[in-house]
Amino acid sequence: MSYPKTAVNKLGRLAKRGAYDYATVHTILNTCPVLHVSFVDPEHPFPVVLPMLGCTADFSNQDADPNDSPQDVYIHGYVSGRIFKKGKEAGDGDQGEHGLPVTIAASHMDGLVLSLTPFHNSCNYRSSIIYGYATLVDDPAEALYAMEKITDNMLPQRWAKSRVPPTSAELKSTSILRVHVASASAKVRTGGPSEDRADLKNEAVRKSVWTGVVPVWPQWGEPIPGNENGVEEVEEYIERWRVGENTKGKAAAYKAIEDGK
């Protein structure tokens, strides 16, 4: 139930923090509020990096469980036609795969790890890196499927609770990319600080420098109605989601500390 290790995704450094199973890789991506999508622009030496929204899904096997099946990644966002064409041409040559080669990064920070000396400071984090080939979705049924998935991945039920389906003009002007995953990996750091033996023997240091973890999570605050809002109370499914996310986020940040202790 894992992505195979290849020359592309195999972790070199701190390999013991690595994970390749579908559940870990997909969950990190699907709970990350912003994805960073990176690809080569043949005209410049610097990769292009775009912050985008997206999630995993499988249009051809919609009942598949992302915890034990490979998935595609659907991304909502626009890539310049020039880059897309050039990058796709470059990608097409590669072993029968086709599309724009992209790397998708999703990272969560779970805590700041403070040790006796800056050299051993660290962070608790979870990070997924996915490598794949992006193509534009042009089948309207697949585009609709992806839009619903992306919307509800962010806020469950929002699709059905708002004005759908999109008009044909909306559908036409929404750009959705499907990334066929070539390989992927995750890296997870948990626990408290590690220390140097010499520092632990130094009582003056041990008695004066607090060590431990400051946990951190995304906190969703009380919603602010828009200028045109016509509903008095924030709908119950939104509040339930909001409070639930805060509870889960906090629990995950504290669990990360315990897990590695």
Place this chain on the structure above:
Amino acid sequence: MSYPKTAVNKLGRLAKRGAYDYATVHTILNTCPVLHVSFVDPEHPFPVVLPMLGCTADFSNQDADPNDSPQDVYIHGYVSGRIFKKGKEAGDGDQGEHGLPVTIAASHMDGLVLSLTPFHNSCNYRSSIIYGYATLVDDPAEALYAMEKITDNMLPQRWAKSRVPPTSAELKSTSILRVHVASASAKVRTGGPSEDRADLKNEAVRKSVWTGVVPVWPQWGEPIPGNENGVEEVEEYIERWRVGENTKGKAAAYKAIEDGK
């Protein structure tokens, strides 16, 4: 006081959300807990993306204010020797610049923007993208300077309050990259939802779909002492920083809603 617009950093889409001034670009980067550093691996079609820690600074002009001066970016992290060498060689050809061409992305999510229809959903966010040439810092004085900057950018005063200076073994095994910035830009979305005129006229929709913004910020929770901690109370400067970050983060998320209204 801005990065010049060039073919590399000029924003194409939604250009009115763009900013190029030092203060905006540097502040977004310096307040972002995780940076995504991206560069080309000549052996694979996919860019390499690494989550790393870093901040802006200027070793040759240490009193410069990052709000009105160009800066370098110092990154704490390891890049494979193979990639560094190959990428550096490729980069060296480019107009007298030298180093590994990298793109650094720093993104903050400030809120989920909910409109009457999924097509108009959006996010409030702040994102900096910096393009530059990375070289390994080999001057020990500069490495020390960068380590202190990176440590205190995360948690002010931590450097001086913990066991410093690093031993020579620690200094030797710390890998610091200096990125000379070639160009940079920021993109900022604020405000509430925008709507389609037809949806606003549809009373059934307006009266049933809550619209507005759910703000979000990083919440730092109560610190958990490490197994070897020898200080009873969390030090005051840590608590002050923690509570201050929560207050600032919350205020920024709500201000983003007001700013664009």
